[in-house]
Structure formats: structure tokens, C-alpha cells
Amino acid sequence: MDVGLEHMSLTRNTTLQSLTTTAAQLAPGMTVSQVMDVAESNSAESASSWIKSMFTFQDDALIDDAWLRAARDGDNDTANALAWAARVFAEPRIAQVVEETLATGDGHFDPAGFATDAVEQAFARLGVGEQARKAASSLLNQATAVPLFDPERHGAAIIGTARFHRTAQFVPALIEFLEERIRAQVSPVVAARGDAVELALLWKANRWLGLTKDEFRSAARPRVATPLSSRAALPDSLRVLHEEARRRKQIVLQGAPGTGKTHVAKSYVDWAASDRGGESNLSNVLDELPANERTPYDVAQAVIRRGLTALWDIAQFHPSYGYEDFVRTLAPVPTAGGVTFRAEHRVLSFLAAVAVQLRDAGNDCDIILIVDEVNRADIARVFGELLYALEYRDAPVRTPYTIDGNASMVLPSNFILLGTMNTADRSIALIDYALRRRFTFITLIPDASVIDGADWFGTADKAAALHLFEAVSALFTAADNNASLAVGHSYFLPSGDAADEAGSLASIARRFAYEVVPLLHEYAAEGLVDAGKLADVLGALGIDAEDGDQDAVESALSAWLATSHSDDVDQP
Helix, strand or coil, rough: CCCCCCCCCCCCCCCHHHHHHHHHHCCCCCHHHHHHHHHHHCCCCCCCHHHHHHHCCCCCCECCCCCCCHHHHHCCCHHHHHHHHHHHHHHHHHHHHHHHHHCCCCCEHHHCCCCCCHHHHHHHHHHCHHHHHHHHHHHHHHHCCCEEEEEECCCCCEEEEECCCCCCHHHHHHHHHHHHHHHHHHHHHHCCCHHHHHHHHCCHHHHCCCCCHHHHHHCCCCCCCCCCCCCCCCCCHHHHHHHHHHHEEEEEEEEEEEEEHHHHHHHHHHCCCCCCCCCCEHHHHHCCHHHCCCCCHHHHHHHHHHHCCCEEEEEECCCCCCCHHHHHEEEEEECCEEEEEEEEHHHHHHHHHHHHHHHHCCCCCCCEEEEEEEHHHCCCHHHHHHHHHHHHCCEEEEEEEEECCCCEECCCCEEEEEEEEECCCCCCCCCCCCHHHCCCEEEEECHHHHHHHCCCCHHHHHHHHHHHHHHHCCCCCCCCHHHHHHHCCHHHHCCCCCCHHHHHHHHHHHHHHHHHHHHHHHHHHHCCCCCHHHHHHHHCCCCCCCCHHHHHHHHHHHHHHHHHHHHCCCCC
């Protein structure tokens, strides 16, 4: 926002270091002449052209503010950020370039804008003329000195950014600084009007730091540490999984469809996260961090601050899934000259890096990565050199991609890999033997007790579900060599959307007709289930095995259930 100050020189200005050094030596009450003497003693170029714009005076006496206090206290990082803010606040043309070229409409920094050519063009549009390029170089050099970003150069020209630095930590000081400057240089009435955070946003101050409005508001709130959560007693159903997670670090839950593999994995995550599974999901943590603070270090700090006992995410493997989807990749990054490519973390590399940060900080948080359907991808292609890292924890392994100057990555001992595998899927190969010997495999089998202990409306719906489960289970025996394909108990559990017992019975019939029967027919077509036995089982349930109409199958089963269990249904 243009506050109506006189235009400053865009090209003859001091370095950020000189500004901060000068600010540290100033005391409230100094005269303009005294401040100028201090600035010139610090090699500040052409101090007379900017002293009155960069600092605040009343009756020739220097007024104290957040910038000067930070500099005097030796907080150079904050002082540099506020020196940048003072420059933007004081010069409307700089403010316009920062807010419209360096930042996007949502407030984030634009990688394509951090280039000498792009900033030169922006100044030229503002009528700066032949000094536009020098003005661009001056502005970007100051942004580099804050530092807001790490520049990529071609000769003297900046052509892009290698990365942006975190800036949210400067928001409270910037709000204080702006409120003081607006009070002194614009109007005390304006400064006192409304909330200080919203006043700063009115000045588009979020864009000065590359933050969205919501990120700016969040950063303005104190980051209060949450006490470390406490885990409940370990359920017996998770005991073996937990013991193997501690011993082996990588586990695969294997079983036929419906045996609850993913459910068990998520149950373990919920227990490890002290029943804070939602808060502990990586996506949730990332969403609450500014875009330029979504690094392994910042995520680890957020985990510590929140008192989390686990951090987790899930990856879904599929046949086209590869190393570049799972570990590290080269990602396109827009620049003023087009597009460049930069190595970036993918989920495994990122979580492993977070785990290293937490380990080095002495934090005991578990990092858990669930890999659903682990055998659906080409394991050797997806894991690559990490097969070694799985076996030798805490040992660095070299990768094809260098991130932050390091081509190696480590799988630390606090990183748990938890896979699931469908043993009934014959369209894919069994898991790679090189990976198999590095994992513990826990087999989950259909369990009637899970159905029996579920939350049913009454006796009829539970009895119906158990009867259907037992009828289907008879198709899978050791003698038929297909016991490992047995349909799991999950297909026979309450759907959760029924209002009463009659509705629960209807839901059981619907799921059986649309989920279980098609699976059984598929098994029969592949010769995995005896077609004659299947016809007998379905016939005993009132279903014509030859009828391909699912509505008819559902109706027939509903009629059979109503007849068989009518005496058990609770009447309203």
C-alpha cells in the first residue's frame, strides 16, 4: 500500500548488513544528523537519501521501533527481515514489485519472479527507465541478504531460486514494526483501528515474507508447546505387530481380501499416536506449516511442539509406481527463463529425513509409513538401493539424487515400514524374495470372533452375518488347497449406515450380493473354488448360482434372511 512517502533512490542504497549494523548502534532520541553520522561510519551509501524514510523521527529525534530493538539485542535475523520490511514500507515502487512480481496473488513467493530480468521488467513498467536493471539487482541482493532465498546465478544476474527460506518466525516482529510505523508515519488513528494482524494484511505484509494470509495469521499466534501424549496399554491384538516393529522395523501384513490388513495397520498407527492419528498424519502437519517451511527440520520441530508420539503417512502401490514416486525424484520448477529441474523428496525419503531430525533431537517419536498393496508394484524398481538401507539401519546409502547437497539418505531405527499384501490377487507376482527376507510377514486370517464382537442391533443381524460367513468359509479348505483365499470377516461386519435391525439385515444382503458373490464367481472362473460347491452354498441361501442379476440375488437373499431369522428380529 502506498503510504505517500517520497520516492527513495532505487539504485543508490546501502547493503542490508550496513543497515542492520547502523540500526544496532542507534539510540532513541538521536538527531537526524547523528543517525547520518552513524550510517556513514558503516559505509552506508548515500545515507542522506534514505535516512528519513528508513527511520522514524519526531521533532528531529529518533523514535524507537521493533527493528532498532532487534538490532540492539543482537537478533540479526529479525533485524535483517525488518530492514527488508522498512525498505518495502518506505518505497511504493519497491512495494509494488515485491507484492506483484516476487509474490503471487495468494502471497507465496513466485520462483519465476526471483530473477533479475523479471524484476527489471517490473520496474520498467513503473517508469524507472534505464536504471531498472540496477534497481532489480539492488532489490534481489537485499532479498538474498535477509535471506529470503538462495539465488541461482548466471554471471552477475540472478536467474532463479534454489530454495526459499522460512520466514514465519518474523511475523510477530513485523506486525509490531508495522503498527509502530503506521502510527508514526501514517496516522495514529489508522494504527489503532482494528486488529494489528489484519492491519498488517491490509498493507499486504504477508507477501513481503512469501506467506498466504492464513499462514501469516497462523504465524502471528504464539506457538504453544503441547505436553507429550501418553500411549494407552498395548492391545493384545497388536502385541505381535508391535514387537516385530521394534525388532525388525519392517513388517508386511498379508492375507486374503477382507481380513482387515489396512484396518490393523491404521489401528497400530492410532495406538502409536496415542489416539491422535488424525493430528499425526503428515498431511495434517504439513498443512499447518507455511509453504516455505515444509522441510524435514520444520516438520520435526512441529512434531516436538505438538507433543506427538508418532508421525505417519500412507502410500498406495500400483503397477506403474516407481522409485521417483516413492523415494526421490527430479521435479520441474518454474523460473523466469522457463523450467528447471530440482531433486526433491518423495514420501519415503521425506519421512526418513524427519526421522533423522527427531532422532538427533533425542525425541522418541515413531515414524510410520504404511505401504498399501506392497506387492502391486515392481519392488526392485521402487526400492532400488534402499533394499540395503532396510537391512542396515542408520547406515547412509547413496541415491541418484542430491538434496541440500547430500546424495545419501538414511533409514534410522525410529522409522517403521508397515506394508499390506493381498495374497488372493493372482494377477500380480508374489513379493520379491530380496524384499521378503528383509521383512517380517504376519498373516491375518478370517476371524468369526470379530463378527461376533461387532456392534450389532440385535441377535438376528449378528446370526445372519455369522451364518453367511460360515457358509462361505466352507468353500475354502486345506483339502481344496485354497484356504489362503478365504473371504475375510470385513465383508460381514455392520455397515454403520442402518437405522435398525431390519435395515442391518438389508445391508448384509446388499453387501453379500454386490461384494461377496462376485468375488466367489471370480474364484470359480479361475478354478480356485469348486463351481459345484459354490452352487450348493448359494442354493442353500436361496440364491440361484446361475442368476447374474445382482438385484435378484439381493432380493433372494433378503427373502431367505427374513424367513430364516424372522423370529429373531427385534420388533419396534
